[in-house]
Amino acid sequence: MSDVFDIYLLEAVLNGLLLGGLLALLSLGLNLIFGVIDVVWICYAELIMCGMYAVYYLHVQYHWPLLLAMLAAIGIVALLGLILHQFVIRPVLSAEPINQLLVTGGVLFFLQAAATLAFGIEFKNIGVTLASVRIGEMSFSAARLIAFGVALGGMVGMYLLLTKTYLGTAIRAISQDRAVMPLMGVNPARIFALTSALGGALAGLASCLLVLQYDIHPAIGLSFGPITFLICVLGGLGNMVGGFVAAFIFAQFIAVGGFFFALEWGYVIAFVFFIAVMFWRPRGLFAK
Amino acid sequence: MLRVANVSAGYSGFQALFGVSLEVNAGESVAVIGPNGAGKTTLLRLISKLIESTQGEVFLEDKSLKAVPPYEVVARGIAHVPENRRLFPRLTAEENLRMGAFTSRHAYRQRLDQVYALFPRLKERRNQVAGTLSGGEQQMCAIGRALMSGPKLLLLDEPSAGLAPVVVQSIFELVRRICSEGYTVLIVEQNIRQVLKVVSRAYLLDAGRIVQSGSAAELLAAPEIQKAYLGL
Numbered sequence: 142m143s144d145v146f147d148i149y150l151l152e153a154v155l156n157g158l159l160l161g162g163l164l165a166l167l168s169l170g171l172n173l174i175f176g177v178i179d180v181v182w183i184c185y186a187e188l189i190m191c192g193m194y195a196v197y198y199l200h201v202q203y204h205w206p207l208l209l210a211m212l213a214a215i216g217i218v219a220l221l222g223l224i225l226h227q228f229v230i231r232p233v234l235s236a237e238p239i240n241q242l243l244v245t246g247g248v249l250f251f252l253q254a255a256a257t258l259a260f261g262i263e264f265k266n267i268g269v270t271l272a273s274v275r276i277g278e279m280s281f282s283a284a285r286l287i288a289f290g291v292a293l294g295g296m297v298g299m300y301l302l303l304t305k306t307y308l309g310t311a312i313r314a315i316s317q318d319r320a321v322m323p324l325m326g327v328n329p330a331r332i333f334a335l336t337s338a339l340g341g342a343l344a345g346l347a348s349c350l351l352v353l354q355y356d357i358h359p360a361i362g363l364s365f366g367p368i369t370f371l372i373c374v375l376g377g378l379g380n381m382v383g384g385f386v387a388a389f390i391f392a393q394f395i396a397v398g399g400f401f402f403a404l405e406w407g408y409v410i411a412f413v414f415f416i417a418v419m420f421w422r423p424r425g426l427f428a429k
Numbered sequence: 430m431l432r433v434a435n436v437s438a439g440y441s442g443f444q445a446l447f448g449v450s451l452e453v454n455a456g457e458s459v460a461v462i463g464p465n466g467a468g469k470t471t472l473l474r475l476i477s478k479l480i481e482s483t484q485g486e487v488f489l490e491d492k493s494l495k496a497v498p499p500y501e502v503v504a505r506g507i508a509h510v511p512e513n514r515r516l517f518p519r520l521t522a523e524e525n526l527r528m529g530a531f532t533s534r535h536a537y538r539q540r541l542d543q544v545y546a547l548f549p550r551l552k553e554r555r556n557q558v559a560g561t562l563s564g565g566e567q568q569m570c571a572i573g574r575a576l577m578s579g580p581k582l583l584l585l586d587e588p589s590a591g592l593a594p595v596v597v598q599s600i601f602e603l604v605r606r607i608c609s610e611g612y613t614v615l616i617v618e619q620n621i622r623q624v625l626k627v628v629s630r631a632y633l634l635d636a637g638r639i640v641q642s643g644s645a646a647e648l649l650a651a652p653e654i655q656k657a658y659l660g661l
Contacts, residue, residue: 307531314517314528321515324477326503326532326578 150400152279157396159285161389163350166292167369168376168384169299170343176379177316177336180230180241184249185344186366188225190256192218192348193357197265207269215345222341226334249362256359264356271353288350295346296385302339312336316379371415377425387426391415430455430613431476431507431582436485438475445471447637448485453582453615458608460624460645461617463634464658469617470512472634473584476615477502477509489582504532506581510588514571518560522551522570525559529577536579544573547606565596569603576612583607585616589623601627621658625649 171185182188192214199210229248233241271283303309315322315332322329355361372391376383394414399407418426431453439445445468453459461469474480476487478499487494489505497505508529516525526544530537545552548569554562559570568588575583588604589597597620605627608614617634618624625631625645633641633648641651648654 307527307534310520310524310527311531314520314524317517317519318515321511323479323499324503324509324511324515325528325574326500327528328498328500 148278150397152281153396153400154393155279156281156285157393158389159281159289160396161392162289162292163285163347164368164372164392165385165388166295166343166350167347167365168372168388169296169381170340170347171369171373172376172379172381172384173299173312173336173343174340175373176381177312178226178230178234178333179316179379180234181245181370181378182225182340183242183245183366183370184225184252184362185340186362186369187249187252187256188218188221188341188344189348189351189365190357190359190362191221191252192345193352193355193361194256194260194265196349196352197267197357200267201265207267211349214348215342218345218348219338219342222344223334223338225341226337230337231330231333249366253359253362260359262359264358266356267352269353282354284350284353287353291346291350295343299343299381308332308335312339371412375415375418375426377428380425380427383425383427390426430457430490431615432488432491433472433476434486434488436475436482436487438471438480438482438484440480444483445637446475446482449634449637449639450485451632451639451642453613455581455613456611457630458612458614458616458628460628460631461615461634462619462621462624462631462648462658463617465619467634468637469619469634470586473509473511473586473615473617476584477507503578503580507584508575508578508580508582509584510571510575510586512586513591514567516559516562516567516570516574519558521556521558522562522566523555525570525574526551526555526577529574531578533577533579537577540577540579544576547576547610548573548603563596564592565599568592568596568600572603572607576607580612582613582615585614587618588616589618589620597623621654622649 174182195214195217196210199205200207273280273282372387373384376387394411395407398410433451435448435450601623631648632639
């Protein structure tokens with residue numbers, strides 16, 4: 142009896158780990174934007190929704206090979222990130238934070254409504270079903286395994302970009318002292334635009350992984366946008382390493398909590414944990 | 430090399446510079462001295478285009494900088510070590526130096542060796558984040574970062590500010606070495622006695638106007654300066 146119990150707990154923990162990888166990737170783009178530009182893209186998950194629709198239409202309607210459709214989706218969402226920055230964020234860069242929040246919130250509802258008009262409210266599915274992988278008594282969804290692997294790869298790539306390249310060093314530098322950047326020969330507006338495209342590309346990558354697991358509909362952003370934002374806050378907004386760790390902690394609460402009680406309870410427990418942390422460490426778990 | 434021609438500038442509602450003119454020749458080290466609030470920092474910020482002049486122009490090698498955006502000034506050959514050093518505190522010393530070479534990556538390795546030869550201490554500390562370096566090391570890192578761009582002209586804003594007296598000595602020793610290595614240097618300082626021992630010429634800036642100029646020795650000996658600034 143106790144053997145069986147343990148193996149399902151282990152399965153829950155491992156599924157939590159897989160979920161954590163995906164949540165970590167989701168939080169990475171939002172943290173990057175906040176850390177560098179000091180603006181929260183409340184509409185981040187809606188960019189992901191756009192990416193999911195891009196994969197769907199290119200693959201299902203226009204019969205592009207799935208991988209090509211996904212690559213195109215990453216490019217499209219990167220472009221959306223750039224457009225979002227140039228036309229919405231730039232004009233309010235020096236405005237009050239609440240105004241910045243409100244404009245990106247406005248974009249959230251704009252994208253939701255636009256998607257409803259353009260694509261309808263019915264759920265869409267790319268029609269790709271991946272088998273589940275069985276290891277002993279445990280079973281894991283292949284889509285989740287792929288998502289975990291790609292998310293980790295994306296994060297390693299991001300880490301290398303930020304630490305090994307001039308662009309990455311400038312991205313980290315600009316978040317520490319924006320005003321001195323021209324003395325380095327760096328045009329801050331250009332770094333902001335590139336960072337926004339990069340944040341968009343990360344959202345695009347996330348959309349490729351989510352489209353393997355979830356149906357697409359105009360409100361899909363609401364089912365993981367808030368979680369992504371809370372994870373970033375939990376790890377300390379703008380702290381990419383903190384967000385990474387927080388994603389795995391949060392995912393364990395959901396997975397293991399869901400194992401002991403019911404799936405919905407996992408979320409309840411995770412959010413109670415979040416609220417408790419906000420009382421205890423209002424600037425996030427890893428704030429200094 | 431550098432010619433500042435009759436420039437005026439200021440911040441909203443406040444004029445800081447009134448028709449300032451000065452010249453720095455190639456290979457020369459020149460100081461702008463003066464009391465706190467004289468407009469020294471504003472003058473350097475104007476030369477590197479961090480602020481616009483309301484009147485007058487700045488020429489580098491007889492080319493006007495008027496239409497040059499601030500982030501292209503480095504590529505034109507002016508490197509600016511700003512007031513309070515302004516290192517990136519959470520980047521390592523070497524990453525700060527890398528930022529200095531942002532516009533001239535091809536020469537990164539070679540210049541890094543040059544900077545480390547000039548400041549062996551920085552090489553020892555290269556993987557330490559800049560925020561944890563000592564004041565003197567931070568100043569070395571800030572100067573090194575500016576030298577990484579291979580500048581024709583080096584602007585130094587109060588390199589001795591905020592440093593312990595014993596460190597101030599060594600910073601001026603460093604500035605002397607940089608001047609003697611053939612760099613063209615324009616330095617602004619409140620620490621008048623020390624800086625006049627290092628440079629060849631100087632201008633006295635007071636309340637936004639150049640009120641006196643001459644060789645360092647002349648200014649050191651000038652009675653007005655001795656009385657007002659050196660407390661003799």
